[in-house]
Amino acid sequence: MSINMAALLAEAERLADSGSAGGAKKGFIDNFVKTPEKGGMVVVRLLGPAAGQDLPFIATKVHKINGRNVHCRCELSNSRWTGDCPICDYYKYLYKERDTAVRLNNTAKAESLETEARDIKGVERYYYNAVVRGKDPEDGDPNPCGQSEADGPLIFSSNQTIHKKVLRAFAGDKQAKVKAIGNVTDETTGRDLRIVKKFKPGNKWAEYDDSDWTTPAPAGTPDQVKGWKSKLHDLTTLRKVPTWDESDHELRIHLKLEEDTGPKTGFDPSKYTKVDDHVVLSEASHAVNSHVEAAPKDELLDKDSFEAAMAAIDGIK
Numbered sequence: 001m002s003i004n005m006a007a008l009l010a011e012a013e014r015l016a017d018s019g020s021a022g023g024a025k026k027g028f029i030d031n032f033v034k035t036p037e038k039g040g041m042v043v044v045r046l047l048g049p050a051a052g053q054d055l056p057f058i059a060t061k062v063h064k065i066n067g068r069n070v071h072c073r074c075e076l077s078n079s080r081w082t083g084d085c086p087i088c089d090y091y092k093y094l095y096k097e098r099d100t101a102v103r104l105n106n107t108a109k110a111e112s113l114e115t116e117a118r119d120i121k122g123v124e125r126y127y128y129n130a131v132v133r134g135k136d137p138e139d140g141d142p143n144p145c146g147q148s149e150a151d152g153p154l155i156f157s158s159n160q161t162i163h164k165k166v167l168r169a170f171a172g173d174k175q176a177k178v179k180a181i182g183n184v185t186d187e188t189t190g191r192d193l194r195i196v197k198k199f200k201p202g203n204k205w206a207e208y209d210d211s212d213w214t215t216p217a218p219a220g221t222p223d224q225v226k227g228w229k230s231k232l233h234d235l236t237t238l239r240k241v242p243t244w245d246e247s248d249h250e251l252r253i254h255l256k257l258e259e260d261t262g263p264k265t266g267f268d269p270s271k272y273t274k275v276d277d278h279v280v281l282s283e284a285s286h287a288v289n290s291h292v293e294a295a296p297k298d299e300l301l302d303k304d305s306f307e308a309a310m311a312a313i314d315g316i317k
């Protein structure tokens with residue numbers, strides 16, 4: 001099977017029409033693959049795109065600004081984020097100013113500009129449908145977060161490190177002399193991904209470099225696979241792109257040119273503080289995103305808490 005990298009990297013327009021798994025009422029955050037707070041291993045099987053779709057993931061970038069998570073207006077196409085995003089424009093401007101300050105030997109100003117730029121930088125996220133292994137297929141260790149195949153398709157929110165591993169698996173990497181290993185999402189010949197999360201001493205960010213693929217094996221029994229395919233999450237709902245005016249408004253608030261009248265709180269953050277490492281209390285307490293569309297209230301709040309959680313994912317710098 002040949003993979004068109006341009007297509008692979010392009011934004012999927014729409015993935016499966018879905019509903020999440022039924023059963024007991026769960027928080028929105030329960031739809032996500034969890035990783036152990038203090039590091040450890042979790043095995044997942046990334047699932048392929050739904051019928052008619054051509055990518056197993058969606059890509060987005062999120063700006064943390066004014067205590068909110070604002071999706072970047074840029075689109076990923078041919079490995080580049082391009083588009084008309086006022087926050088990205090300002091980010092680039094800050095770096096230009098920083099370079100000027102460096103040339104003038106104004107170190108303090110350069111550092112201050114760089115800090116401001118980093119604060120509003122868009123952070124990439126990649127969402128996949130995935131099934132979590134209740135046990136490691138090779139050593140039989142139970143999933144440390146208690147999730148399993150019985151949870152059905154969950155959403156795996158990938159950082160750039162792991163996303164690159166997925167792309168490398170599909171397409172290889174000529175520069176690094178790494179051969180492609182094929183379609184890891186294939187239901188019969190694909191592979192599981194062992195997510196290895198580690199913290200280096202003194203480093204608050206987890207590292208995922210040792211994550212790797214297991215040997216090829218079917219994703220599950222034919223009945224399991226059929227069931228999972230019928231319950232794929234609609235990943236496109238995770239990306240809420242603001243209008244240019246909304247994005248501009250957030251930037252103007254950040255620059256203190258406009259007053260911030262937007263909502264900042266609205267749910268109990270303590271509910272999510274121990275869910276997993278994806279959640280940071282200080283972010284969660286400012287979680288309501290002004291760009292959410294009309295939705296049932298519970299769901300809306302849950303999605304906002306998700307946004308807060310996503311902004312706190314470690315391993316992304």
Ligand SMILES: [Zn+2]
Nearest residue numbers: 072073085088
């Ligand atoms: Zn942007």
